[in-house]
Amino acid sequence: AIRITQSPSSLSASTGDRVTITCRASQGISSYLAWYQQKPGKAPKLLIYAASTLQSGVPSRFSGSGSGTDFTLTISCLQSEDFATYYCQQYYSYPQTFGQGTKLEIK
Amino acid sequence: EVQLVESGGGLVKPGGSLRLSCAASGFTFSSYSMNWVRQAPGKGLEWVSSISSSSSYIYYADSVKGRFTISRDNAKNSLYLQMNSLRAEDTAVYYCARDHHDQSYYFDYWGQGTLVTVSS
Numbered sequence: 001a002i003r004i005t006q007s008p009s010s011l012s013a014s015t016g017d018r019v020t021i022t023c024r025a026s027q028g029i030s031s032y033l034a035w036y037q038q039k040p041g042k043a044p045k046l047l048i049y050a051a052s053t054l055q056s057g058v059p060s061r062f063s064g065s066g067s068g069t070d071f072t073l074t075i076s077c078l079q080s081e082d083f084a085t086y087y088c089q090q091y092y093s094y095p096q097t098f099g100q101g102t103k104l105e106i107k
Numbered sequence: 108e109v110q111l112v113e114s115g116g117g118l119v120k121p122g123g124s125l126r127l128s129c130a131a132s133g134f135t136f137s138s139y140s141m142n143w144v145r146q147a148p149g150k151g152l153e154w155v156s157s158i159s160s161s162s163s164y165i166y167y168a169d170s171v172k173g174r175f176t177i178s179r180d181n182a183k184n185s186l187y188l189q190m191n192s193l194r195a196e197d198t199a200v201y202y203c204a205r206d207h208h209d210q211s212y213y214f215d216y217w218g219q220g221t222l223v224t225v226s227s
């Protein structure tokens with residue numbers, strides 16, 4: 001199975017900050033990567049797919065980049081509602097695998 | 108509005124069985140692959156199983172292969188997960204999730220989840 005290493009595991013930031021979360025795949029996955037946001041007690045929400053395509057309705061302050069093995073999720077200007085846990089997922093091959101998550105907390 | 112509503116979770120003893128259901132509405136269920144994804148308490152997400160729109164393609168995580176069976180009834184707009192030989196490590200919230208498009212393998216709509224607890 002393809003391993004996904006996500007970093008950092010936690011991150012403290014303030015509203016208005018720019019933050020970046022990274023995922024690294026154990027082998028090349030082209031652009032078959034998605035990003036999700038999960039708030040406590042809620043289901044995950046799709047933010048980005050195909051590494052950089054914004055899901056309908058997701059604010060433009062979210063962006064994704066990368067291909068091959070290295071990927072980033074950037075939130076350009078943090079809002080209060082962005083404090084949550086973020087996961088990446090590779091869907092290049094079965095089994096689809098997720099990163100271990102990044103908990104974004106208020107500083 | 109797309110809705111996915113899971114049911115069937117609960118407390119079960121090790122070695123027991125449980126059947127989860129997911130009722131879908133607000134979209135043409137028969138046109139989409141569907142999935143089960145689970146999350147152990149305080150842990151990350153783990154993909155469990157997928158089934159294509161016509162049930163032609165079915166996949167399982169190694170951790171559940173031979174114990175869990177995914178199925179669907181397109182006439183009833185429903186997805187199922189039959190879970191047998193349950194273990195403590197199967198304890199998790201189980202989410203039903205829709206592929207963004209058939210066999211896209213990433214998930215655009217998720218249910219609220221149903222909690223399965225395996226304990227004696």
